[in-house]
Amino acid sequence: MRKSGMMRQEARMGYLFITPFLVMFAVFKLYPMLYGFIVSFWDRNSEMKLHNTEFVGFENYVDVIMNHSFWEAFGHSIVFSVIYIAFLMVFGFIIAILLNRSFAGRTAVRTCFYIPYVTNMIAIGIVFKYLLNPTRGPINAVFRLFDVTGPKWFSSPVLALPTAAVVAAWAALAFHIITCLAALQEIPQDVYEVAEIEGATFMQKVRYIVFPYLTPTLFMLLTITLINSFRNYTAIVGLTGGGPGTSSKVVSLLIYDDAFNFMKFSIASAEGVIFTVFIIIVNQLFTKARSAWEKR
Amino acid sequence: MGKTLRRKNRLFTAVMWVLAIMMLYPFVMMIAISFRPAGQAYMPLFSRDIIHTLRNYSQVLSHPNFADWYRNTIVTVVVTILIRLVITLLAAYAFSRLRFRGRAAIMAFLVATMMVPGETTMVPRYLYFQQIHILNTLWSIVLPETSEVFYLVLLTEFFRSIPGDFTEAASIDGAGHGTVLFRIFIPLSGPAIATTVLFSFINIWNNFLDPYLFINRIGMQLITPALQFFQEQGGANMPVQMAGTSLALIPVIVLFIFTQKYFVQGVASAGIKG
Numbered sequence: 001m002r003k004s005g006m007m008r009q010e011a012r013m014g015y016l017f018i019t020p021f022l023v024m025f026a027v028f029k030l031y032p033m034l035y036g037f038i039v040s041f042w043d044r045n046s047e048m049k050l051h052n053t054e055f056v057g058f059e060n061y062v063d064v065i066m067n068h069s070f071w072e073a074f075g076h077s078i079v080f081s082v083i084y085i086a087f088l089m090v091f092g093f094i095i096a097i098l099l100n101r102s103f104a105g106r107t108a109v110r111t112c113f114y115i116p117y118v119t120n121m122i123a124i125g126i127v128f129k130y131l132l133n134p135t136r137g138p139i140n141a142v143f144r145l146f147d148v149t150g151p152k153w154f155s156s157p158v159l160a161l162p163t164a165a166v167v168a169a170w171a172a173l174a175f176h177i178i179t180c181l182a183a184l185q186e187i188p189q190d191v192y193e194v195a196e197i198e199g200a201t202f203m204q205k206v207r208y209i210v211f212p213y214l215t216p217t218l219f220m221l222l223t224i225t226l227i228n229s230f231r232n233y234t235a236i237v238g239l240t241g242g243g244p245g246t247s248s249k250v251v252s253l254l255i256y257d258d259a260f261n262f263m264k265f266s267i268a269s270a271e272g273v274i275f276t277v278f279i280i281i282v283n284q285l286f287t288k289a290r291s292a293w294e295k296r
Numbered sequence: 297m298g299k300t301l302r303r304k305n306r307l308f309t310a311v312m313w314v315l316a317i318m319m320l321y322p323f324v325m326m327i328a329i330s331f332r333p334a335g336q337a338y339m340p341l342f343s344r345d346i347i348h349t350l351r352n353y354s355q356v357l358s359h360p361n362f363a364d365w366y367r368n369t370i371v372t373v374v375v376t377i378l379i380r381l382v383i384t385l386l387a388a389y390a391f392s393r394l395r396f397r398g399r400a401a402i403m404a405f406l407v408a409t410m411m412v413p414g415e416t417t418m419v420p421r422y423l424y425f426q427q428i429h430i431l432n433t434l435w436s437i438v439l440p441e442t443s444e445v446f447y448l449v450l451l452t453e454f455f456r457s458i459p460g461d462f463t464e465a466a467s468i469d470g471a472g473h474g475t476v477l478f479r480i481f482i483p484l485s486g487p488a489i490a491t492t493v494l495f496s497f498i499n500i501w502n503n504f505l506d507p508y509l510f511i512n513r514i515g516m517q518l519i520t521p522a523l524q525f526f527q528e529q530g531g532a533n534m535p536v537q538m539a540g541t542s543l544a545l546i547p548v549i550v551l552f553i554f555t556q557k558y559f560v561q562g563v564a565s566a567g568i569k570g
Contacts, residue, residue, distance in 0.1 A: 007395065013473045014396035021387035024443035025406070033412060036420030044423075095315075103309040111556060112316035115323065118552040118559075120502035122523045123541045127322045130329070130534055136338040138325070175563055182564035231413045234504040237524070252415035259419045260509075272416035283411055 092176025117174030125238030
């Protein structure tokens with residue numbers, strides 16, 4: 001009797017303690033998400049209709065799906081994500097393995113690898129637009145040493161998007177390095193010792209010890225990177241602005257333009273809803289694939 | 297054998313240092329160019345003809361709004377961290393130590409919402425914040441930031457790692473949950489709170505999308521979106537842009553170098569718990 005009274009009291013305290021967080025979350029995070037869903041069924045597609053609440057069914061969705069520039073931006077988002085994820089997964093893993101070996105000044109070297117992560121893509125954009133300036137930048141000066149004309153990087157319709165993805169991934173490397181380093185520390189030392197006695201080469205150790213031990217960490221990193229790769233607005237604005245032309249315009253830029261330059265708020269909301277659903281589906285598929293792989 | 301091994305190690309160390317310098321190279325260039333006159337922006341790093349000048353910095357610092365951007369950013373950082381800590385610590389205590397119906401489901405729902413990027417909800421957020429009249433105020437940045445699920449997960453996981461004996465001993469002594477939280481959990485959570493403060497500082501300092509969307513008056517702007525504005529205004533003058541960028545980045549980089557331990561701890565724990 002007394003116990004259930006205490007439990008009820010505990011539950012009451014529990015609800016009381018989570019209330020401030022949940023209220024702020026509901027008002028400033030959850031409601032706007034749902035509101036976007038509602039706006040996407042209204043007609044707020046010009047400056048005059050900013051407060052319009054007329055229900056138009058799926059009209060905005062049909063407009064978006066029929067629109068060529070939506071699919072173009074969609075494709076750009078996927079290209080950005082694939083390059084961003086691949087770069088981070090590969091180099092994060094390799095650099096962590098390198099930084100796990102002991103050498104003189106390792107702590108200072110690690111700090112150098114972490115610094116880009118605490119800066120932002122607008123600042124990095126300013127610096128990289130200088131470094132990658134096609135005619136006068138120091139990177140292409142290296143190409144000129146060999147009498148080769150360097151690539152045009154952000155000014156090239158073909159290269160702008162991949163270059164932006166690589167620079168954004170470069171800036172985010174620290175998260176992957178630190179996470180992999182933490183996981184590498186968990187590998188029992190005697191496993192290495194056995195491998196040493198067996199005469200395993202460095203590559204064999206990576207292949208048969210490090211990789212199997214790190215698989216759960218790598219899957220977790222892949223999940224997080226997948227989601228983060230869609231948070232690309234700042235990177236694209238900072239590096240290419242979506243150009244040249246629309247060659248690096250991703251969905252987040254399209255949403256911004258449609259809403260704040262063309263005043264098509266409902267169309268932009270529908271684009272946001274479609275893209276959110278896409279992210280959730282990709283994530284679900286990935287989770288399924290991951291559990292199937294783990295059970296194999 | 298020993299000799300080749302030592303030589304190999306020395307080569308490895310050298311390669312790692314070269315890689316480290318390559319990582320820093322963009323920031324070295326940023327600082328170097330910020331001291332050059334406009335005409336010498338594209339000269340090589342170690343060119344002997346370079347004249348060093350402080351003109352770019354005085355030009356940035358004399359911008360009528362520069363002090364405002366710094367002040368706004370610091371106010372936003374401080375207010376957000378204070379509110380975030382209070383409401384997140386309370387919730388983290390409940391999620392880690394108190395049993396109530398729906399606890400796991402609520403947490404799972406909150407974590408699931410982390411999948412939705414702010415990019416896809418910028419339009420409804422703008423329209424809604426306009427309706428509730430917080431556009432062009434720092435509240436439009438602070439209020440949505442206070443309930444970040446990431447920090448809730450971080451602190452909840454940390455509280456879970458505190459041994460149960462602590463709480464039991466305290467409740468036998470008749471201490472309420474408020475007392476246990478403030479007298480036992482918070483004092484034991486120094487590292488987790490330090491990580492929260494540090495991450496919050498870095499993230500809010502570097503925040504671009506939200507202030508860029510919600511703040512339209514230049515005097516109300518924060519430092520990172522102001523850099524973008526500066527870039528558009530400054531046009532071709534590279535050294536002035538670099539001076540502005542240096543001034544915007546140096547506080548976070550310095551803070552990071554001194555608090556790296558907490559930063560690494562935070563990333564590692566966030567990563568491992570996923």
